[in-house]
Amino acid sequence: MILSLNKFNVSAVFFTLALSGCASQIDAPQHLQSVESFVAETKIADQLQGQDEVNWWHQLQSAQLNQLVDDALANNYSLKASQLQLKSALAMLGAEEADYFPQGGVNVGTQSTGIDDTISRQSSANLALSWQLDLFGRINALVDAADSSAMSQGEQLRALQIEVVTSVVTGYISYQGNKQKLDILNQQITALEQSIDVLEARVQEGIANELDLNRTRAQLSQQQALLPEASYAQYRDLATLASLTGRITGDMNLTNEQEIFSADFKVTLAEPNKSIALRPDISQALYDFSQANSLSVAASRALYPDVSLDAFVGVLSLGNTQFSDTNKHWQVAPQIEWSLLSYPALLAQRDAQEYLSEAAYNQYQNVVLSAVNDSELALRLLSKSMEQKKYADQRYNFANMAFIQANSMYQEGQIPYLELLDARQDVLIAQENTVNSQIISSLAKVNAYQAFNGRWSYSLKNLEK
Structure with missing residues (x-):
């Protein structure tokens, strides 16, 4: 499970990425x-090879949890905002x-002018x-940049959906665990x-x-002091779930x-490698790099002349406002515009965008x-918790x-009552520790699914295409 990154030439993985601006997308x-x-x-994650992880939270066999996940995907306001941003x-x-395509419009108008007794219409x-003819590919590069921006926003939406789902499952497990601890x-x-x-x-x-009596009273006060914190923790989980599902806490029941906690909840992945490679943070970083690269190409193409074709056609009627006795007129005007005097500024803009493209490339490598x-850290945490x-x-x-054993010995008069009390407290404390370990173990599994999210996230409802 140990990964030695120095064994791999990471840059070689991305050898096909072109930073020179030869391709815009x-x-x-x-x-x-x-x-x-x-x-x-x-x-x-070879050891996790197994069943398909789609809808992995169904392993907990909780209809209540499944409904919370569905409600969150449908009603979460952050998701709605992200979906609108994608649109x-x-x-x-x-x-x-x-x-x-050609741009332009239609203009229809009439005019009456009076000078003394003379009226002209x-x-x-x-x-x-x-x-504008895209002979050098500047418009195409800008379109590619916009396309990459939209794809990046789509991946951001998928990342937010992953966060919402895992937060609901985490909050639900924590709520049930805190209820058990209470x-x-x-x-x-x-x-x-x-x-x-x-x-x-x-x-x-x-x-x-x-x-013995005062020591027992002290233990009682110690446990009673934990009640407010335990109650607050349970309410906090409830408030988190309410926020994720678009409700107020009072409506949660x-x-x-x-x-x-006794369900057969385990981490299995149908294709572990794709579960990492298809993560939205990797895809988003790639699309961000693609956008920066396209803008770099557009900035380079701005150094070339702009070739456009202007056309004009119309009719003119003198002496009336009813388009009778009209004269036709038209004009076609090819035009070349080259901003030679702006070359220093255009070169600086091109260089700036190329630096941003290289920065996005390095950010992409860092995200991978x-x-x-x-x-790997998620697997370490899973192993530790188990x-x-x-x-x-x-x-x-x-x-x-x-x-x-202590109860039997106390009944036979072999130990004092305080030792029996201590033995009972040990059981309750050990039981509480077991509950904590159950919660931590379950949350570690959720964390693993959150890390290996590349495949199951594509099956989520309400994912904008």
Whole structure:
């Protein structure tokens, strides 16, 4: 599972990326395939090969959780805003593509002019067109830039959907876990209150001393002090889920589902390499680079002449305003415009855009490496949490066995009541630790699916195409 990045020439993975501006748009499928090949060499997640991870949260077998995820995808306001931003980017792409065609308009008007007793009238109807010929590819480069911008916004939307889904599952697991911890805390308080009643009677009978009673009262106060924090943690999770699903906290009504911690929840990936290579952060960085590269090409093409064709056709009627007895007139005017005096400024703009293109390229490489490292770190966290859960379960089993033994010894008069009380507290504390390890383990699995999100994120509902 250990990844040694120094064994791989990372730059070689992206050898086909052209920074010279020869092509305005990057071949995204080709480069994503290069990333997949690079990830395959790292062999990060081969051990996770298994079932398809689409709708992975269904493994928790909670209809309540499934509904929360659906509600969040449909009602989350951040998602709605991102979807509108994507539509805006697509509209801007349409505006750029319109420059391929002639521009112009129709003008129809009449005019009456009076000087002393003389009145002159005229009417006109004109159609004017201007068509900029994209002989050197500047318009095409700007269209490619707009297209890459729209694709980048689409990947940003997918990344936000991933964040929303994993946050809902995380919040739900945390809510159910905090509810279970609150129940255990109440059990501890009840047990301590019962012990205090017993000890008070024993003190009055002279069998126990005030030291044991006060120590037990101190333990009770310690546990009672934890109640406000536990209640707040549960409400905080509820508020998070409400915000994610577009509601207010008062409208949330979740039932107790402790069964999710006993569900067969595991991390399996149908195609681990694609789960990394198709991550939206990698795709977005690639499209951002493609946009910067296209703008760099457009800036280079601005050094060449602009060739356009202006056309004019119309009719003019003198002496009336009803288009009778009209004269036709037209004009075609090819035009070449070359901003030679602006060359220093255009060269500076080209250089600036080329630097931005190289910066975007380096950022793309950084995102790929970060995704690989993030995926490995997620696996490390998953392994650690599973080890901790194993030892937490062992602790609870031993503590429970010790309590059973202590209860038998107390019934036979071999140990004092305070030792039995300590044994019972050990069981409850071990149980609480087991719950914590269950929560941490489940959240580590969610974190793993969040890191390996490239495939399952494409199946999410309401994904804008």
